[in-house]
Amino acid sequence: MTRLKQNDVIMIPTALEEYNAELVRITGCSLREIAAHAAGKGASEASTLKPRVAVIPMTCGQGIIEGFVESVASIICFLGFDAVITKSRDAGGLAEAVQNGSEILFMADDDRFVAINLRTGKVSDNGDATGKGYVSGLFHMCDGLESKNVLVFGAGPVGSSAALALKRFGAEVSIYDIDLSASRLLSKKLMNQGYAIKVETDLNEALGSHNILVDACPSADFIMPQHISEDTMIAAPGIPLGVQAAGLAKLSNQLLHDPLQIGVATMIFDVLECSP
Ligand code: 2YC
Numbered sequence: 047m048t049r050l051k052q053n054d055v056i057m058i059p060t061a062l063e064e065y066n067a068e069l070v071r072i073t074g075c076s077l078r079e080i081a082a083h084a085a086g087k088g089a090s091e092a093s094t095l096k097p098r099v100a101v102i103p104m105t106c107g108q109g110i111i112e113g114f115v116e117s118v119a120s121i122i123c124f125l126g127f128d129a130v131i132t133k134s135r136d137a138g139g140l141a142e143a144v145q146n147g148s149e150i151l152f153m154a155d156d157d158r159f160v161a162i163n164l165r166t167g168k169v170s171d172n173g174d175a176t177g178k179g180y181v182s183g184l185f186h187m188c189d190g191l192e193s194k195n196v197l198v199f200g201a202g203p204v205g206s207s208a209a210l211a212l213k214r215f216g217a218e219v220s221i222y223d224i225d226l227s228a229s230r231l232l233s234k235k236l237m238n239q240g241y242a243i244k245v246e247t248d249l250n251e252a253l254g255s256h257n258i259l260v261d262a263c264p265s266a267d268f269i270m271p272q273h274i275s276e277d278t279m280i281a282a283p284g285i286p287l288g289v290q291a292a293g294l295a296k297l298s299n300q301l302l303h304d305p306l307q308i309g310v311a312t313m314i315f316d317v318l319e320c321s322p
Pocket of ligand 1: 047048049050051102103104105106109110111112114115154155156157159172173306
């Protein structure tokens with residue numbers, strides 16, 4: 047799992063309006079619509095339910111990422127929720143959140159980034175939420191995914207969640223991971239859930255035979271210009287971006303990529319209690 051840097055997140059709070067406008071240009075949907083769709087909730091949920099949200103800085107492990115909790119809180123507020131950053135950190139922040147009546151908590155250490163609904167016990171993991179959130183965006187970019195061939199790079203938490211979400215949309219899914227055993231394990235897990243996916247073993251062959259890509263791996267610059275055509279669609283939750291700079295010039299409104307927004311937005315809708 048890639049650890050974000052201050053540079054990845056520092057601008058998020060001041061650029062959410064233009065980010066959302068770009069999202070509408072690429073997918074035809076707003077951040078709220080994509081996240082609600084991914085979480086199987088109505089986009090209007092945000093306006094009816096007003097749970098208090100607390101974002102808690104965590105100092106453990108490699109510690110605080112400057113701008114991280116500020117970005118998480120700004121994304122949640124942008125969606126119409128009331129999110130505050132606790133003054134205290136770690137256990138103190140947790141206690142402060144519970145004492146100020148927060149129903150939903152967001153916190154991240156070096157291994158997990160979670161949203162917790164204290165009332166219902168629902169937990170949303172950023173990896174899972176990011177995978178399905180990006181597939182929701184790709185669904186709108188491609189006007190549906192039924193019977194479409196999609197290649198997923200990376201059999202980690204994000205790629206696994208994306209593969210499952212793609213199968214649920216009726217896509218034909220192939221998986222490529224630099225670690226073949228990871229691809230095989232994912233294939234077995236999905237088979238146990240009744241979904242068959244294809245394990246790719248040759249990166250170039252896989253790239254040459256797919257136009258719809260999910261880059262859910264931490265490798266950079268492996269998607270080259272020659273792999274990109276006007277039919278190419280790329281959903282890229284992976285950091286750093288797998289598309290080579292020269293390839294970016296060939297993509298217009300065909301690339302979905304952000305460091306945090308879609309994952310956080312899907313997490314809040316994931317743990318939101320459905321209105322009666
Ligand atoms: O500022 C803080 O509270 C830090 N403890 C946050 C650490 C986040 C570490 N995780 C990441 O950088 C990303 C997540 C956003 C999802 C995967 N990696």
